[in-house]
Amino acid sequence: MDLKLVMTADEVARLITQAFKADKPFFVIDELSPGSVRARLPFETWMLRPGDVVSGPALFTAADLAMYALVLSHTGPQLMAVTSNLDLNFLNKGEPGDVHAEGTLLKLGRRLAVMEVKLRCGDDPDLVAIATGTYVLPPAQR
Amino acid sequence: MDLKLVMTADEVARLITQAFKADKPFFVIDELSPGSVRARLPFETWMLRPGDVVSGPALFTAADLAMYALVLSHTGPQLMAVTSNLDLNFLNKGEPGDVHAEGTLLKLGRRLAVMEVKLRCGDDPDLVAIATGTYVLPPAQR
Amino acid sequence: MDLKLVMTADEVARLITQAFKADKPFFVIDELSPGSVRARLPFETWMLRPGDVVSGPALFTAADLAMYALVLSHTGPQLMAVTSNLDLNFLNKGEPGDVHAEGTLLKLGRRLAVMEVKLRCGDDPDLVAIATGTYVLPPAQR
Amino acid sequence: MDLKLVMTADEVARLITQAFKADKPFFVIDELSPGSVRARLPFETWMLRPGDVVSGPALFTAADLAMYALVLSHTGPQLMAVTSNLDLNFLNKGEPGDVHAEGTLLKLGRRLAVMEVKLRCGDDPDLVAIATGTYVLPPAQR
Numbered sequence: 001m002d003l004k005l006v007m008t009a010d011e012v013a014r015l016i017t018q019a020f021k022a023d024k025p026f027f028v029i030d031e032l033s034p035g036s037v038r039a040r041l042p043f044e045t046w047m048l049r050p051g052d053v054v055s056g057p058a059l060f061t062a063a064d065l066a067m068y069a070l071v072l073s074h075t076g077p078q079l080m081a082v083t084s085n086l087d088l089n090f091l092n093k094g095e096p097g098d099v100h101a102e103g104t105l106l107k108l109g110r111r112l113a114v115m116e117v118k119l120r121c122g123d124d125p126d127l128v129a130i131a132t133g134t135y136v137l138p139p140a141q142r
Numbered sequence: 143m144d145l146k147l148v149m150t151a152d153e154v155a156r157l158i159t160q161a162f163k164a165d166k167p168f169f170v171i172d173e174l175s176p177g178s179v180r181a182r183l184p185f186e187t188w189m190l191r192p193g194d195v196v197s198g199p200a201l202f203t204a205a206d207l208a209m210y211a212l213v214l215s216h217t218g219p220q221l222m223a224v225t226s227n228l229d230l231n232f233l234n235k236g237e238p239g240d241v242h243a244e245g246t247l248l249k250l251g252r253r254l255a256v257m258e259v260k261l262r263c264g265d266d267p268d269l270v271a272i273a274t275g276t277y278v279l280p281p282a283q284r
Numbered sequence: 285m286d287l288k289l290v291m292t293a294d295e296v297a298r299l300i301t302q303a304f305k306a307d308k309p310f311f312v313i314d315e316l317s318p319g320s321v322r323a324r325l326p327f328e329t330w331m332l333r334p335g336d337v338v339s340g341p342a343l344f345t346a347a348d349l350a351m352y353a354l355v356l357s358h359t360g361p362q363l364m365a366v367t368s369n370l371d372l373n374f375l376n377k378g379e380p381g382d383v384h385a386e387g388t389l390l391k392l393g394r395r396l397a398v399m400e401v402k403l404r405c406g407d408d409p410d411l412v413a414i415a416t417g418t419y420v421l422p423p424a425q426r
Numbered sequence: 427m428d429l430k431l432v433m434t435a436d437e438v439a440r441l442i443t444q445a446f447k448a449d450k451p452f453f454v455i456d457e458l459s460p461g462s463v464r465a466r467l468p469f470e471t472w473m474l475r476p477g478d479v480v481s482g483p484a485l486f487t488a489a490d491l492a493m494y495a496l497v498l499s500h501t502g503p504q505l506m507a508v509t510s511n512l513d514l515n516f517l518n519k520g521e522p523g524d525v526h527a528e529g530t531l532l533k534l535g536r537r538l539a540v541m542e543v544k545l546r547c548g549d550d551p552d553l554v555a556i557a558t559g560t561y562v563l564p565p566a567q568r
Contacts, residue, residue, distance in 0.1 A: 001552075019191075019192035050222070051222055056202065057206065060198065060202040083198050084232055084369075085229070085230065085232070086232075087369075088225075088228050091532055106515070107518065111420065112368060114515050114556075126427075127533075130532060132515055132558060143410075226560060227510075227511045231416055248373070248411060249375040249376065253537055253562065269390060272398075272416060274373055276373065276510060276511055278537065303475075304475065304476065334446065335505065340486065340512065344486040348482045366519075367482050367516050369513070369514065369516070370482065372511065372512050373510070374508065
């Protein structure tokens with residue numbers, strides 16, 4: 001695959017903040033390069049589930065936003081790209097802390113993008129979850 | 143499968159509210175019967191994504207809580223039952239509104255429970271998403 | 285969804301046999317109606333795995349062919365429709381016997397079809413596996 | 427994770443051949459190390475689907491056997507370890523040729539093993555599919 005970024009990390013982060021009508025950034029893009037992203041969902045208390053471990057919805061959110069960032073950064077500000085499938089495997093308990101997402105673009109076609117995201121929590125180097133997902137891209141504007 | 147409820151809808155709803163340390167119920171169980179549940183995540187504005195459609199995290203949350211309710215109601219207050227895998231297919235845009243979850247227990251073994259949840263939004267009868275998932279059950283207490 | 289069949293069960297079965305260059309039918313379509321199919325992979329010894337239970341590849345094959353039959357019967361002889369994602373949950377051991385597949389079309393869009401298939405083996409009424417999957421449709425020929 | 431092999435590649439390959447009652451090896455393990463495997467399903471004509479590309483069942487078979495090899499090599503000859511969930515994303519057409527599987531153990535718990543397998547075909551370096559899956563381990567024999 002010959003991948004090229006068409007937006008910077010800052011542009012993507014700003015676009016996501018605006019698109020979600022958030023009053024301040026809620027998702028941090030730490031590093032963006034062709035085919036991959038390192039991003040982070042900063043810790044908030046809603047992210048915990050019984051047992052004080054990071055919840056499934058928090059992990060899903062981080063995975064889905066990392067995929068959205070990969071799609072936007074490689075195809076431009078196509079806000080209506082949407083998730084078609086997302087499969088999450090939960091591996092280990094996530095300690096309370098930021099959710100770190102390491103995303104990789106596995107395929108970028110004309111109609112679909114397929115990605116994988118590895119998720120870790122706080123300072124723990126162990127994988128907490130792994131996600132694979134597909135986004136459907138809007139028809140190219142000509 | 144010979145399935146029997148061991149908790150009522152009210153008991154499960156109260157347990158979930160307490161377990162998540164919520165000050166008021168945030169998940170409604172409309173109907174519970176052996177092997178199935180109808181439940182609902184009442185609408186809140188955080189549930190929308192760009193385009194004013196219901197977001198993936200909101201759909202994931204409803205699916206995961208419906209599965210949790212199925213596990214708890216059939217096995218008792220085992221709060222540490224945890225999601226092992228959750229696969230979500232997004233089918234149609236979800237209009238702003240409550241997320242309705244219709245869950246079915248496909249397998250209840252000693253170690254794993256496998257479930258399916260159909261998701262709809264607001265008054266629209268069309269399916270918005272379908273989830274299949276696996277919960278790992280804690281070892282039986284003896 | 286307003287679904288309409290554009291091919292008969294016989295036409296679909298014949299098309300699949302030809303497409304796979306098989307010298308005789310290896311997949312039986314028992315019933316076809318708008319949005320659903322009942323089909324069958326007749327038993328052969330290659331389908332068993334250790335423990336004399338039906339293998340994952342045999343279940344996958346039945347699920348994938350049932351989805352292919354649903355796509356073909358609703359969109360016409362588009363042989364190049366391809367599987368994009370297939371998620372299989374294995375529920376119970378499958379006794380040696382035909383693999384019965386009961387498929388439902390959950391979404392038929394212009395670019396994607398999403399389906400669910402329930403799998404049973406032999407005469408056992410219990411579910412052996414459940415599959416959800418996505419097919420990418422070739423661009424419409426005009 | 428502290429992973430240790432308890433069987434050699436040859437022992438695992440022989441065990442799989444016997445377990446499937448095959449008269450000769452049908453799955454090659456090219457390299458085995460703690461936490462990972464490189465294996466191969468040698469090409470046969472049944473593996474092709476319409477369009478002369480490698481079929482889903484062939485890719486599923488290679489992914490599932492690579493996971494089985496990972497489980498056996500790290501836990502011993504537990505033939506009754508069974509697949510609980512397998513999710514496959516198809517990325518690119520697979521040219522006729524051996525199916526190469528590169529498997530990684532993501533989690534090895536007492537009850538579940540979670541793995542990822544990357545699949546390529548023939549000499550093409552591009553990914554053809556990626557699988558994530560869960561195996562349920564039989565209760566430890568004591």
